[in-house]
Amino acid sequence: MGHMIRNEPSLSLHIPQPKCRPGDRVDFSTLDLPAAGEARRPDVDTHPDEMHDMAYGLIRVLDDEGRAVGPWDPKLDGQTLRKGLRNMLLTRIFDDRMYRAQRQGKTSFYMKCTGEEAISCAQSLVLHHDDMCFPTYRQQGMLISRGYPIVDMMNQIYNNARDPLKGHQLPILYSARDYGFFTISGNLGTQFPQAVGWAMASAYKGDSRIASAYIGDGSTATMDFHHALTFAAVYRAPVLLNIVNNQWAISSFQGIAGGEATTFAARAIGYGLPALRVDGNDFLAVHAATEWAAERARSNRGATVIEFYTYRVAGHSTSDDPSKYRPADEAEKWPLGDPIERLKQHLIVRGEWSQEDHQALEAELDAEVRAAAKEAESIGTLGKSMPSPKAIFEHVFKEPDWRHIRQRQEAGI
Amino acid sequence: MGHMIRNEPSLSLHIPQPKCRPGDRVDFSTLDLPAAGEARRPDVDTHPDEMHDMAYGLIRVLDDEGRAVGPWDPKLDGQTLRKGLRNMLLTRIFDDRMYRAQRQGKTSFYMKCTGEEAISCAQSLVLHHDDMCFPTYRQQGMLISRGYPIVDMMNQIYNNARDPLKGHQLPILYSARDYGFFTISGNLGTQFPQAVGWAMASAYKGDSRIASAYIGDGSTATMDFHHALTFAAVYRAPVLLNIVNNQWAISSFQGIAGGEATTFAARAIGYGLPALRVDGNDFLAVHAATEWAAERARSNRGATVIEFYTYRVAGHSTSDDPSKYRPADEAEKWPLGDPIERLKQHLIVRGEWSQEDHQALEAELDAEVRAAAKEAESIGTLGKSMPSPKAIFEHVFKEPDWRHIRQRQEAGI
Amino acid sequence: MATMTMIQALNSAMDVMMERDPNVLVMGEDVGYFGGVFRVTEGLQKKYGLTRCFDTPIAEGGIVATAIGMGAYGIRPVVEIQFADYIFPAYDQLVSEAARIRYRSGGEFWCPITVRSPYGGGIFGGQTHSQSPEAIFAHVSGLKTVIPSNPYDAKGLLIASIEDDDPVIFLEPKRLYNGPFNGHHEEAVVPWSQHPMSEVPEDHYVVPLGKAKIVREGGDVTVLAYGTMVHVALAAVAESGIDGEVIDLRTIVPVDIEAIVASVKKTGRCVIVHEATRTAGFGAELSALVQENCFYHLEAPIERVTGYDTPYPHAFEWEYFVGPARVIAALERVMED
Amino acid sequence: MATMTMIQALNSAMDVMMERDPNVLVMGEDVGYFGGVFRVTEGLQKKYGLTRCFDTPIAEGGIVATAIGMGAYGIRPVVEIQFADYIFPAYDQLVSEAARIRYRSGGEFWCPITVRSPYGGGIFGGQTHSQSPEAIFAHVSGLKTVIPSNPYDAKGLLIASIEDDDPVIFLEPKRLYNGPFNGHHEEAVVPWSQHPMSEVPEDHYVVPLGKAKIVREGGDVTVLAYGTMVHVALAAVAESGIDGEVIDLRTIVPVDIEAIVASVKKTGRCVIVHEATRTAGFGAELSALVQENCFYHLEAPIERVTGYDTPYPHAFEWEYFVGPARVIAALERVMED
Numbered sequence A, B: 001m002g003h004m005i006r007n008e009p010s011l012s013l014h015i016p017q018p019k020c021r022p023g024d025r026v027d028f029s030t031l032d033l034p035a036a037g038e039a040r041r042p043d044v045d046t047h048p049d050e051m052h053d054m055a056y057g058l059i060r061v062l063d064d065e066g067r068a069v070g071p072w073d074p075k076l077d078g079q080t081l082r083k084g085l086r087n088m089l090l091t092r093i094f095d096d097r098m099y100r101a102q103r104q105g106k107t108s109f110y111m112k113c114t115g116e117e118a119i120s121c122a123q124s125l126v127l128h129h130d131d132m133c134f135p136t137y138r139q140q141g142m143l144i145s146r147g148y149p150i151v152d153m154m155n156q157i158y159n160n161a162r163d164p165l166k167g168h169q170l171p172i173l174y175s176a177r178d179y180g181f182f183t184i185s186g187n188l189g190t191q192f193p194q195a196v197g198w199a200m201a202s203a204y205k206g207d208s209r210i211a212s213a214y215i216g217d218g219s220t221a222t223m224d225f226h227h228a229l230t231f232a233a234v235y236r237a238p239v240l241l242n243i244v245n246n247q248w249a250i251s252s253f254q255g256i257a258g259g260e261a262t263t264f265a266a267r268a269i270g271y272g273l274p275a276l277r278v279d280g281n282d283f284l285a286v287h288a289a290t291e292w293a294a295e296r297a298r299s300n301r302g303a304t305v306i307e308f309y310t311y312r313v314a315g316h317s318t319s320d321d322p323s324k325y326r327p328a329d330e331a332e333k334w335p336l337g338d339p340i341e342r343l344k345q346h347l348i349v350r351g352e353w354s355q356e357d358h359q360a361l362e363a364e365l366d367a368e369v370r371a372a373a374k375e376a377e378s379i380g381t382l383g384k385s386m387p388s389p390k391a392i393f394e395h396v397f398k399e400p401d402w403r404h405i406r407q408r409q410e411a412g413i
Numbered sequence C, D: 001m002a003t004m005t006m007i008q009a010l011n012s013a014m015d016v017m018m019e020r021d022p023n024v025l026v027m028g029e030d031v032g033y034f035g036g037v038f039r040v041t042e043g044l045q046k047k048y049g050l051t052r053c054f055d056t057p058i059a060e061g062g063i064v065a066t067a068i069g070m071g072a073y074g075i076r077p078v079v080e081i082q083f084a085d086y087i088f089p090a091y092d093q094l095v096s097e098a099a100r101i102r103y104r105s106g107g108e109f110w111c112p113i114t115v116r117s118p119y120g121g122g123i124f125g126g127q128t129h130s131q132s133p134e135a136i137f138a139h140v141s142g143l144k145t146v147i148p149s150n151p152y153d154a155k156g157l158l159i160a161s162i163e164d165d166d167p168v169i170f171l172e173p174k175r176l177y178n179g180p181f182n183g184h185h186e187e188a189v190v191p192w193s194q195h196p197m198s199e200v201p202e203d204h205y206v207v208p209l210g211k212a213k214i215v216r217e218g219g220d221v222t223v224l225a226y227g228t229m230v231h232v233a234l235a236a237v238a239e240s241g242i243d244g245e246v247i248d249l250r251t252i253v254p255v256d257i258e259a260i261v262a263s264v265k266k267t268g269r270c271v272i273v274h275e276a277t278r279t280a281g282f283g284a285e286l287s288a289l290v291q292e293n294c295f296y297h298l299e300a301p302i303e304r305v306t307g308y309d310t311p312y313p314h315a316f317e318w319e320y321f322v323g324p325a326r327v328i329a330a331l332e333r334v335m336e337d
């Protein structure tokens, strides 16, 4: 088939580009960030079609002075907030130490969630202990908040003799059934529709447990995202579908996943699901939005999609160097601030916290992490101590088959 | 983890059900069908966010009396319309004959597009000859409209010695490169993102060709649907993404694909793409919507999602018996009528057609189809004549490798 | 005892399990009201209710993913993939997830799902309704793969699969759904009722996974087959006059190595038959295993009779389908040596 | 001639092809500005512009699907899948589409795409950064599968793959990216510059698909390997003192049957080495082929040395990784017989 010559403009291919690259001046001025307190709070039984606007706004509770404002203020007491602050701080200190441990060769790999702590730490206060979360590798805050022993996290990271996952898994891909924390996959997105299935099972049984699933901005492009939203909408599954938009997917800015044309929260509209778009660095906003969605799920009204707007402060992982693809000071300039600082400020404004309290807490948590690290390292770091190599052949199936038995023998294990 | 006893309602699993099953009285009264002419016509350069309403309305041009009304009237001349009518009628007669041929054992399988002819026949008048369409098995109307010899369609259906696809493919899974008709896949959905890639290639080359892709309501659940919309939005590909919502996917009503909660056109909103929702049984509406989307694509404004609202009148395929899962008279009661009758009526109202003209045309096309069938059958029907069995080993790769040569020898072919 | 077709036997397996265990449910495209395009789930929705046998969106990856999530909750979903040719969109969830969840969680979570799917040729289904993808599952550690060849085994194996706490890929030879088929397409169709393995108890019973069955004893050559090819192999042996020992593998992972080795050590010869394309098919694994375990007993090269390394071409159903003639030729070749 | 690492050689192959042919473009996750997580596409976007080397959404199925559409238009997309462990979401588009488009259209359309992906172990990548999925592609008619073992071959084979009019799965042994590796992880890392195959012409040249290479001649036993295992096999031969003939297959589909058969007929013994899990791995196919073609020349059972039938366990990198010791043991076993 020949090309006809026509009087038509020639087409061109659009390749999305981020606003700034290394060497450029960081510019977030074009971000449209509504003020705290501005977003309306629809009733929990609002029809999804009556709340499309929520997919384009931004739920924010903490204002620049650290005051809680507007209809989304969850009105939490000081004790609850201090608990949240502690969990966030513990998560950050834990991250910092494990990051350094990797740099010191104590393990092969680590990933931080710096800047995103509010999401998992606030959500875990809302969810019940027997709800199941289906996390990505950036929800360590949830495991920490739910009281999982940090020394066991370290044992897993070091794959030492006490590794609860028996050396099978890459560092940080935890699993903690008793803490409502589903086994993390290295394959992006897969957990999202699994969470929907888990939630469907709870509904099938007539139970009251709900699921909460997490996915990154980049991973919304996976098939799993579409499957999750489709099945959740069709079967009205009691599940929270959380999109953590931290602006980056390794080196790809969120425009590569479709964030140029619209918000990620807007995806929900196409499935007839309600969407909330939330300042992910605002502990109170995260808490309030999660409460809204959880109540909806528990009352058989089905799933909610929540986009948490946040920023990945650290590199993607210890294998990454973000200064190769974004300005080194971009994180600093992120206009929604730091979730820990913001909650701290709020508590101080409320008169329920002080700089000294904070320093004391930091010191305490630092000591706690140090002690745990010491304990884990006394068992051993990667390669210095290991689970029994027998484990190589265990848990492939419930019972090994003849191949595993023979191969274990051949391996002399 | 034990189940806590809480004062919470027990959840229940929702399974969508169609309004009526065999034995029930057909009831389409709850369908919300806007009147012809009601839908507004946004400018072709409208921002997708300024036209969300189009995803929930219905573009209709032909009113109940057969008059063309409203801003979407494409103002086509009688000759063009008669061409469209002829193509639709030819498609229907072709379908009927081939369906019977299958019943007579002349081939293994057939699929009709009865009731959906307007979509492919109107679109093919808008698209250029060198645009590429990526069809499903229900766009035979496009191949017929583009002038592909119907005898070759039959040769393919009969897999006879003149089968252009050399016996490789199931009946009706045509391929016609020179007619801008991409090789049909038996795997649902796969063509949708391929069309986006083809369109991206055209843009990459600075050409002016656009692509048009088709998918069924049921198949919008495939990963491919999500990939297509994501990539089309990200790279602003010049492509028409047509969803043919014919209410059924084999025995599953469109609610199983997510049609209970919202429209399929609404999916577009989540990606920041413009959506049109169109009466698929209205030739003029299909034409007009396609023109709008094609103009948008050609002017580098990217993709449009179009939902064609229609009804699958026949069984899914010759292997199906729809009376097993839907009332036998559901098709008859479909409130949007028959696309051929409606266009015929319009032409008659315009004074450009008559009952006699129509009967003459029917007779002419019937003779044309009969003659073609005779020609194809004189070559042979399935099993009575075949391409050379050598073909088994050809076109796996451009050149056979040693395995194909050896295996062909072993087969004694 | 009742006489059942394979379809009825499979239906009965699900029926029995749904009756016994409220955690068993059935899901898949068109399996609900309609009862599946091959009618295997017929009546289950009516009997057990909407939520226990329901239609799904056309998203094989989503179906398997949600089933995995249900499995983690404690449900035993039985998933139907309408044709094995359409299982590939679910490949990632099967390989990266179902097969790994137990291992990667150190045994904390597991995946008690069964994925049923009609597979194989002989029905003029063309390239997308005829494939035999067993090898791509056999290669994946963490998945079991089961293929019955008759109604009795079909029911017993399906019950065993549903009760198994690990993911099972259960491939149903669709050409055998309504009757045995030995490749003689020119002959009249035979119903299951004339075959002894169509005697199927109505109640619960198990055919254990991992155990092959000698379906014909013989001394000259071992023929390894599964699914439709069991019947083709039996016909070929009968027609060739060669005293073949035909083994129906029934489970291909884990394969019954003991049965295979014992037989080949006895016969000294081996012919492997499958429908799937040859290169890197499961026949290669069988050939390698036999060779490794029986090298000093082999009197002739092991032969593979398989699908050609091309897609399945619609017009050439019987030129492509592995029929008795090709198996006989292989039997004769191995007996020559 | 320049000395290149495998990364540089692969980069050079794309550079050369982009320079020569405006229809060649590169796409994949993080391949654009950043140059890929392994830096294989570094500098290409800068040199050729935004539209010729660009980032994609994280949707491997979508990446391959759009590449197929581009291929139908006349483009030759070179796709990067970030890790072979993440290729499964694209499996359907590769198997059902890329591999079939030529066949199902009777030759009207075809699919000149190349899908590059780092694969294999030895880098402490755990179960989702270490897999070797070659067998599941080898089984699919309509796909070619290529695996280089050194910089020279990597460039020549990648150019041949890009120029090929059929879809090629191009698997890059990531452990070899920056230097050869023979499994002796306890020894100091060796750079490519000390290896003769790091001499790579800057310009266009081709290493033809389908041709193996004897990398060490020997008379006692044939060792078949590809990717990283070529180096392991060489080390094992050297250390064992056994006169092994080591063949680097380079292309596994279509495999160089002539080279294999000629060598095994000469040596009478064969050891096959690969990283992938054993059951239904490509080693099974090699074993079957050797047995079928060289039965009367074999003096000992063919041995397979492979990954165990389990996922790849992070803590046990060196217990799991196929190293020289396991290959030596196999060599010694076959020499005993």
Ligand SMILES: Cc1ncc(C[n+]2csc(CCOP(=O)(O)OP(=O)(O)O)c2C)c(N)n1
Residues within 6 Å of the ligand: A136, A138, A186, A187, A188, A215, A216, A217, A218, A219, A220, A246, A248, A249, A250, A312, A316, D029, D058, D082, D086, D089
């Ligand atoms: C299916 C799949 N494709 C690719 C990868 C490689 N990969 C790991 S993380 C990542 C980026 C994910 O970005 P995002 O979803 O935004 O999550 P974030 O890391 O920002 O939390 C990629 C591409 C993978 N793990 N799985």
Ligand SMILES: Cc1ncc(C[n+]2csc(CCOP(=O)(O)OP(=O)(O)O)c2C)c(N)n1
Residues within 6 Å of the ligand: B136, B138, B186, B187, B188, B215, B216, B217, B218, B219, B220, B244, B246, B248, B249, B250, B312, B316, C029, C058, C082, C086, C089
């Ligand atoms: C991936 C895949 N899954 C399942 C099938 C089996 N199948 C063929 S047609 C069909 C229904 C499609 O419905 P829809 O998309 O609404 O198209 P329609 O037939 O109504 O035109 C199904 C499930 C398939 N061909 N491919």
Ligand SMILES: [Mg+2]
Residues within 6 Å of the ligand: A216, A217, A218, A244, A245, A246, A247, A248, A249, A250, A312
């Ligand atoms: Mg991200």
Ligand SMILES: [Mg+2]
Residues within 6 Å of the ligand: B216, B217, B218, B244, B245, B246, B247, B248, B249, B250, B312
């Ligand atoms: Mg439909």
